[in-house]
Amino acid sequence: MKKNRTAMLLAMALGSTALVVGSVLPAANAASGQNAKAVGPAPKIAGTKIGGTLNYTGKSDYAHLDPQRCYSTGCGNFGRLLWRTLTGYQNVNGKLTLVGDLASDVGVASNGSKTWTFKLRPNIKWEDGTTTTCAELEYGIKRSFDGTDATSPLLTGGISYASVFIENKNGYKGPYETPDKTLSGVSCGKSGSVETITFNLTQASGDFNQQTTMGAYAAVKPSKDTKASYDNQVFSNGPYKIETRVYKDKTIVVRNTYWDAKTDPIRVAAPDKIDLLFGQDSVNTNNLYIENTGRAVNGFANGPLAQNTSLIYDSELDALQPIFEKRGFYGPSIVTDWLAINVEKVTDINLRKAIQCAFNKESARATLGGKSLGDYTNSLTPTMLGGYSKYTVCTDNPKGDVAAAKAYMAKVKTNKEITFVYSNATKDSENMALSLQSSLTKAGIKVKIKPIDSTTYYDILEQQGPDAPDLMLYGWAYDWPNASTVYPPLFDSSLVGASLVGENKSRVKDKKLDAMMKAASAESNPTKQAALWAGVDKYITNTIAAVVPFYQGKTLYWNGSNVGGIYFSPMASMDWANLYLKDPKK
Amino acid sequence: MLKYFSRRLISALLLLFFVIFVTFTLFMAVPADPARLSCGKTCSEETRMRIRHAMEIDLPIQEQYLRFVKGIFVGRTYNKESVEPRKCDAPCLGFSFRSDEDVTQTLLRRAPVTFSLALGASIIWLFGGVLLGMASALRRGKFIDKAVQSFALFFSSLQIYLIGWVVSLYLVIKHHILPTPTYVSPFDSVTAWASGMLLPWLTLAFISMAGYARLTRAGMIETLSEDFIRTARSNGLTKTRVQFRHGLRAAITPIVTIFGLDLGGLLGGAVITESTFGLKGIGTLSLEAVYELDLPLIIGTVIFGAFFIIMANLIVDMLYAALDPKVRISK
Numbered sequence: 079m080k081k082n083r084t085a086m087l088l089a090m091a092l093g094s095t096a097l098v099v100g101s102v103l104p105a106a107n108a109a110s111g112q113n114a115k116a117v118g119p120a121p122k123i124a125g126t127k128i129g130g131t132l133n134y135t136g137k138s139d140y141a142h143l144d145p146q147r148c149y150s151t152g153c154g155n156f157g158r159l160l161w162r163t164l165t166g167y168q169n170v171n172g173k174l175t176l177v178g179d180l181a182s183d184v185g186v187a188s189n190g191s192k193t194w195t196f197k198l199r200p201n202i203k204w205e206d207g208t209t210t211t212c213a214e215l216e217y218g219i220k221r222s223f224d225g226t227d228a229t230s231p232l233l234t235g236g237i238s239y240a241s242v243f244i245e246n247k248n249g250y251k252g253p254y255e256t257p258d259k260t261l262s263g264v265s266c267g268k269s270g271s272v273e274t275i276t277f278n279l280t281q282a283s284g285d286f287n288q289q290t291t292m293g294a295y296a297a298v299k300p301s302k303d304t305k306a307s308y309d310n311q312v313f314s315n316g317p318y319k320i321e322t323r324v325y326k327d328k329t330i331v332v333r334n335t336y337w338d339a340k341t342d343p344i345r346v347a348a349p350d351k352i353d354l355l356f357g358q359d360s361v362n363t364n365n366l367y368i369e370n371t372g373r374a375v376n377g378f379a380n381g382p383l384a385q386n387t388s389l390i391y392d393s394e395l396d397a398l399q400p401i402f403e404k405r406g407f408y409g410p411s412i413v414t415d416w417l418a419i420n421v422e423k424v425t426d427i428n429l430r431k432a433i434q435c436a437f438n439k440e441s442a443r444a445t446l447g448g449k450s451l452g453d454y455t456n457s458l459t460p461t462m463l464g465g466y467s468k469y470t471v472c473t474d475n476p477k478g479d480v481a482a483a484k485a486y487m488a489k490v491k492t493n494k495e496i497t498f499v500y501s502n503a504t505k506d507s508e509n510m511a512l513s514l515q516s517s518l519t520k521a522g523i524k525v526k527i528k529p530i531d532s533t534t535y536y537d538i539l540e541q542q543g544p545d546a547p548d549l550m551l552y553g554w555a556y557d558w559p560n561a562s563t564v565y566p567p568l569f570d571s572s573l574v575g576a577s578l579v580g581e582n583k584s585r586v587k588d589k590k591l592d593a594m595m596k597a598a599s600a601e602s603n604p605t606k607q608a609a610l611w612a613g614v615d616k617y618i619t620n621t622i623a624a625v626v627p628f629y630q631g632k633t634l635y636w637n638g639s640n641v642g643g644i645y646f647s648p649m650a651s652m653d654w655a656n657l658y659l660k661d662p663k664k
Numbered sequence: 665m666l667k668y669f670s671r672r673l674i675s676a677l678l679l680l681f682f683v684i685f686v687t688f689t690l691f692m693a694v695p696a697d698p699a700r701l702s703c704g705k706t707c708s709e710e711t712r713m714r715i716r717h718a719m720e721i722d723l724p725i726q727e728q729y730l731r732f733v734k735g736i737f738v739g740r741t742y743n744k745e746s747v748e749p750r751k752c753d754a755p756c757l758g759f760s761f762r763s764d765e766d767v768t769q770t771l772l773r774r775a776p777v778t779f780s781l782a783l784g785a786s787i788i789w790l791f792g793g794v795l796l797g798m799a800s801a802l803r804r805g806k807f808i809d810k811a812v813q814s815f816a817l818f819f820s821s822l823q824i825y826l827i828g829w830v831v832s833l834y835l836v837i838k839h840h841i842l843p844t845p846t847y848v849s850p851f852d853s854v855t856a857w858a859s860g861m862l863l864p865w866l867t868l869a870f871i872s873m874a875g876y877a878r879l880t881r882a883g884m885i886e887t888l889s890e891d892f893i894r895t896a897r898s899n900g901l902t903k904t905r906v907q908f909r910h911g912l913r914a915a916i917t918p919i920v921t922i923f924g925l926d927l928g929g930l931l932g933g934a935v936i937t938e939s940t941f942g943l944k945g946i947g948t949l950s951l952e953a954v955y956e957l958d959l960p961l962i963i964g965t966v967i968f969g970a971f972f973i974i975m976a977n978l979i980v981d982m983l984y985a986a987l988d989p990k991v992r993i994s995k
Contacts, residue, residue, distance in 0.1 A: 141762060149704050225704060226711050230718040230746035232764075236704040238711070254748050305748065306764040324773075325763050326952060327944045357952075358942040365833050372837065372844060533696040533957055578709050 112287075113168070114184045116177035116343035121170050123346075123643050123656055130662030132349040132641065133377030135363050139326045139356040144309040145293030146221040147235040151412070151555060151649070157293055159331060159345065159352070159654055160314045164196055164215065164275070164290035166344045167559075169653045172645050174559060176288060177343045180215055180297060182272070185287040191279075191602055194286050198273040203336035205319040210297050212266035212273040217253060218298035219244070220261050224252025232306045237557065240294040243286065245278040254305065284602035288558045317347035329354040348643070348658035367636040368401060374638045376659055378652065381406060381634030382450075392448045406636035407644060410453060412460050413631035415553035417514075418583035421624050422574075423548050424496055428489040429523070430623035433496075433549070435472040436483035437626050438517035443476075445509035452629035457615050458554075458564060460630055462648045464604055465561045465611030471619045471627060483521030495524040496548040499539070503532035510551070525549075540579045551628070552583050559648045561611035566595050569618060584624040591617060640664050668985055676978045683970040684736075688729050691959050691966075692721070698761045698957055718743055719761060721959075732758065732963075757967065758960035767964040771946065775968075777847045778945035781868070781937065782930040784861050788869035789876055790923055794916070796873070797880020802907065804885060812877055820874035828867055828940035836863065845941040864941045868934065872926065876919060883915030890914070913987070920983050928976025932969025 140153035145161045148154055158166065166179035176184050181196040188195070202210040222240040225233040228251045245263030250256050263278045279286065289295070302313035310323045317339075318331035331352045339347070355373070364382050366374040381402065382394075402408045417437065419430050439454050455461075456471040473479035487493065498514055500507040511527040518525045528547075530538050539550050557563040567573075571592050573582035594617060598610035618624050635652055637644050642660050647653035699715040700707070716722040720731070720742055731740055735756035742750040742759065752759065757767035800812035835841045845863045848856040887893065888911050896906045933947030946965055953961035 147704070226708070229714060230743040230748070231711070231714055232718070232748055234702040234704065234715050234718070238704055238707065255746070306750075309763065324944075325765065326949075355942075357939075357944050357948055359829075359940055361829050362832050362837070362940075362942065365829075365837050369837050371840075531696075533694060537695070537697050537700060575709055580707065580709075 111174070112176035112184045113343075114178070115182075116168060116175070117182075117340070118342040119339035120168060120342060120344050120346050120655065122348075123171075123658070125642055125660070126346060126348050126656075126658045127660065127662050128348050128658075129350050130348075130659035130664070131351040131353055131376060132657055132659060133373045133638075134352065134354040135358050135366070135373065135377055135379040136354065136356050137358060137360055137363075137380070139329075142235050142309050143312050143323075143329075144233065144236075145296035145298070145312070146218065146225065147233050147309060148293040149235060149237045149557075151557075154293055155647070155649060155652065156354075156654055157312075158316060159318045159347065160312045160316045160320065161293065161296040162202060162210075162315050162342075163293065164295040165287050166291050167647070167649055168344050169647045169649070169656060172647065174648050176291070179291075179342075179344055180210065180295075181275075181290075185290070187284070187286070187602055189278075191282040191284050191286065191600055193276065193278055194283075195274055195276045196287075196290070197269060198275060199341055200272070201338065202315055202341050203334075203338065204299055204302075205314045205334045205336060207336045208299075210299075210315050212275050214299050215275060215295075215297040216261075216264050216266055217300050217303075218296050219264055219294065220250070220253050221298060221303070222252075222294045223250055223261065224254055227251040228255045230255075237292055237294055239289050239292065239557075243277075243279050243281065243283060243289065245280050253300075253303075281596070282600035283562075284600050284607055285558075285560045285562050288560050288562075291558050317342070317345050318352065321351075326356055328356065345655040346643075346658070347655065349662070352654075367405070367638070368398070370405065370639050376638055376640050376664060378406075378635055378637035378641055378644065378657075381408070381636045392450070395448075395450045401636065402634065405639060406634065407646060408632065408634045409646060410461055411555070411631040411633040412462070412648070413452075413553050413555045414455060414458050414460055415452070415551060415628045415631065416458060417626035417628060418550050418552045419624055419626070420546060420548050420550075420583070420585050421622065422585040422587075423546060424494075426490050426492070427623055428486045429493070429496075431472065432483045432486035432490065432521055432523055433518060434619075434623055434626045435479045435486060436518045436521035436523060437514065437628075438476070438478045439628055440476040441513045441517060442510050443629060445513050446506050450632055450634075452631040454628070455630045456619065456627045458568075458618065458625065458627055459561050459611065459615050460556065460564075463556065463559055463561050463564070463611075464608030465615060467612050467615075469616065469620075478517055480521050483518075483523070487522045493522070493524060495526055497526045497528050498549040499528045499530050499535075499547040500551065501532045501535040502529040503535070514549075539583055540581075542575070542577050542579060542585075546585075550583060553631070554581070561608075561614070562599050565611065565614050565618070566599060569624075570595065584618075586618070586622065586624050588622060591622070665985065669982065672978055672981050676974045680967075680971060680974050683974075684733070684967055685729070687963050687966045687970070688732055689725065691963050692725055692728055694959075696957055698959055701957055702761055718746075757964040760958050760961050762956050762958045762961075767960045770949065770961065771964055771968050774944060774946050774949050776849065777943050778931060778933055778938070778947060780847060780850070780857065780861055781864055781934055781943060781945060782927060784858075784865040785868040785872070785937075786923070786927050786930065788865055789873040790919075792869065793873040793876025794880045794912075794919065796877040797882075798884055798907070798912065800877065800881040801884035801888065809881075812881070816874040816878045818874075819870050820878075822871055824867060824871060824936045825940050827871070828864075828937070831863060831867060832941070845943060847943055847945075864937055864943060867941075868937050876922070879919055879922065880915065883918060884911055887911050887915045917984065917987055920987065921980050924976045924980030924983070925973070928973040929969070931972035931976070933965060 142148045142153055143157055148157050162179045164180050165184055167174040168177045178184055180198055182199040183197050185194045185196045198212055219240055221233055222236055225231050225236045226238045226241040247262040248259050250259050250261045265276050267274045299313050304311050310325055314334050317334055317337040319334040321332045322330040333350055363379050366372055367379055424430055443451055454476045457466055459466040472482055498511055500511040515525045515527050568581050569586045571587040573580040574585050574587050579585055594614050598607055598614055601607040601610055640660050643656040643658045699712045702715055703712050734740055737754055739754040739756050740752050755768055796812045800809045803809050836844055842863045843859045846860040848860050850857040896910050933950050935947035935951055938945045938947035939951055950965035
């Protein structure tokens with residue numbers, strides 16, 4: 079997920095994993111398991127009670143609820159209450175297991191992981207009582223092609239994995255523009271009395287059955303498809319259906335009475351109703367949860383982290399710790415941030431290594447919010463993913479190593495001035511830039527800091543040409559718990575175009591790296607794949623020194639005293655599927 | 665009077681057109697690319713171009729402007745050549761780049777919140793401010809005068825975002841003295857509407873009231889020292905009649921002017937008040953639009969606000985002319 083400010087809020091809005099205060103510790107490689115025969119009902123947490131109204135209070139609404147347009151972790155995790163995807167993650171105490179959702183298995187790969195076949199689970203009902211069919215799943219998947227390939231797309235905003243991975247020989251451009259064409263890479267069939275769906279892919283993908291947990295692989299009933307308006311009128315085959323939806327204001331979902339828990343190994347769906355209120359002031363919301371009163375008693379909300387509100391000082395965070403321990407959780411998120419070095423402009427690897435050594439992370443983090451911002455890291459892989467390992471990039475000292483930086487600078491042939499760009503949206507960004515300039519200057523690196531208008535900041539980051547920035551702060555959150563959604567979207571050579579570079583902010587065009595990522599993506603054995611991603615990580619940070627890893631963000635939620643089932647999910651969010659009210663009548 | 669009104673109306677409309685032109689060109693000419701924000705994950709340059717086409721922002725700016733103005737009066741159809749053209753009825757302000765919602769419909773949906781806030785708060789501050797100002801002027805130098813001046817000084821130095829948080833914490837969250845600020849349509853329940861808006865009304869009104877009290881006091885003191893007041897008294901008119909019929913009427917002219925401008929500005933959206941109390945009106949809408957670079961929504965909220973400010977000016981001019989005949993004669 080690209081981490082602009084909005085995406086960041088959305089990512090943090092229903093944010094992430096690892097160290098849990100008053101909750102459960104997920105495993106390091108949280109998504110390594112899979113169960114091809116999982117059936118409903120989903121495992122319940124001890125003490126789960128059915129009924130009542132659960133509240134959520136937030137600042138920002140989900141940009142999209144249409145499954146094919148949803149790309150943030152927030153909408154993905156809430157959206158799963160309304161739509162079921164081909165596969166999904168069963169979450170037991172923070173440990174994820176890949177299971178079938180619309181599918182009854184987790185798929186069978188063939189043809190070197192270029193062909194995947196899934197059996198579909200029978201008797202999954204829409205909110206009108208009709209059964210979800212393979213044709214409706216195929217229709218849903220085809221809608222992704224409108225957002226990426228249509229001449230005048232209506233369904234903008236979704237992820238493009240489906241249109242990139244699924245073979246499209248006929249120039250298919252979505253069900254609206256090319257209703258008479260077929261999408262060659264998807265076909266429905268039958269195995270006995272069971273429906274099956276088969277995908278032919280453009281490239282080998284060892285974790286394609288994890289990709290199918292995304293909203294792009296949700297069914298949509300064609301007769302209920304209201305196109306761009308579907309965002310606010312999602313027709314449900316999940317445990318809840320929309321009762322009220324006013325964008326940026328409120329969303330109320332109530333039970334889909336046709337949903338059968340026996341068909342669903344993922345969602346417990348304990349509350350009868352969920353009431354989401356958006357556009358609320360962060361300070362008032364924080365006070366509400368500190369006091370545990372009003373709608374906070376039966377609810378949960380984001381806590382006061384630097385990413386969610388304005389700066390929060392370490393002392394304030396410490397003062398609130400007793401409340402987090404009683405009612406909430408606090409730990410690392412799925413977001414990592416780093417300094418991207420433009421390798422096309424900063425061509426001398428010694429200069430890049432000098433930047434890695436000289437950067438004072440401690441000083442820079444203090445300007446952006448201190449420890450509530452996140453924990454220092456030397457890896458781009460979040461700690462909860464397979465492939466994460468603790469290793470050193472120049473130094474483990476967060477203050478940096480000026481002597482080592484100077485040693486690299488001694489080898490630099492031309493000490494050219496580098497430009498660090500930052501958004502002028504907040505004073506914090508300017509302070510961070512000044513901190514960076516100060517720390518790099520101590521090692522003899524010439525740094526110019528350049529403020530960019532916040533409205534054009536992200537446009538500037540990806541532009542090519544002489545004005546392209548040399549150094550910039552950037553961040554990323556994975557889409558599903560696999561590093562295949564971290565490295566290829568960020569470092570694939572094909573992203574670097576003549577005028578734009580997409581998410582490849584370091585402008586890396588490295589054939590060896592491409593081959594390493596391709597091999598890792600194709601590997602279907604999770605342990606081997608994790609080892610390959612670890613190699614990719616170290617190649618980017620240490621071998622070509624294209625980035626300076628900075629920190630892994632934090633997630634904080636607090637909940638009311640009547641809410642149970644609060645623990646992290648490595649799906650980057652509060653797991654709505656397991657929440658319940660301790661006293662549903664309250 | 666009719667001629668005066670016609671002249672004022674024409675100049676108001678011209679001004680509105682000017683605002684539309686400036687707003688549109690200013691925002692649509694920004695170098696940022698809204699298609700990037702609407703584009704999804706790992707968005708390619710080609711996809712972005714297609715989105716720009718769907719948004720019709722790949723057209724020359726003058727063509728975009730002509731289509732925009734045409735849309736306001738007769739409506740317009742987006743992507744006519746595509747298989748899924750989108751119709752936007754007049755007065756069309758376009759579709760949101762983020763949510764695809766019709767901007768006019770979004771403004772109309774949010775407007776009742778802002779109108780409710782503006783209406784309630786302005787009534788409280790106008791009557792409260794004028795009464796306090798009068799009391800202060802009529803008891804000049806006495807305890808009540810000093811109390812009102814202290815009150816005015818204290819409240820005029822406060823900011824909504826500070827006082828809003830404090831009163832929310834103590835009166836709503838901690839002690840449950842007032843209900844949580846929320847908007848309920850008065851057509852559904854007048855009681856729920858009034859109780860939900862009470863805290864924002866009082867907060868906004870007390871801060872604005874302070875200025876009105878000081879203005880009324882100054883105006884009344886000046887007016888009450890005029891010769892015609894002495895004449896009125898010497899003619900045997902009652903004290904109340906002199907103070908209200910003659911004193912207040914003469915002193916209120918500048919207050920009407922300020923009130924019209926304040927109310928017009930408030931109808932265009934009370935950004936800080938709405939966001940502090942979590943009210944989803946035009947103010948928070950404009951804030952969200954700026955934050956998300958949702959250009960049609962930004963333009964829509966600016967035009968909406970400008971419309972009310974210009975209309976308020978027009979009404980103030982009319983009232984001015986009604987209160988003071990010299991105004992319409994001199995024009």
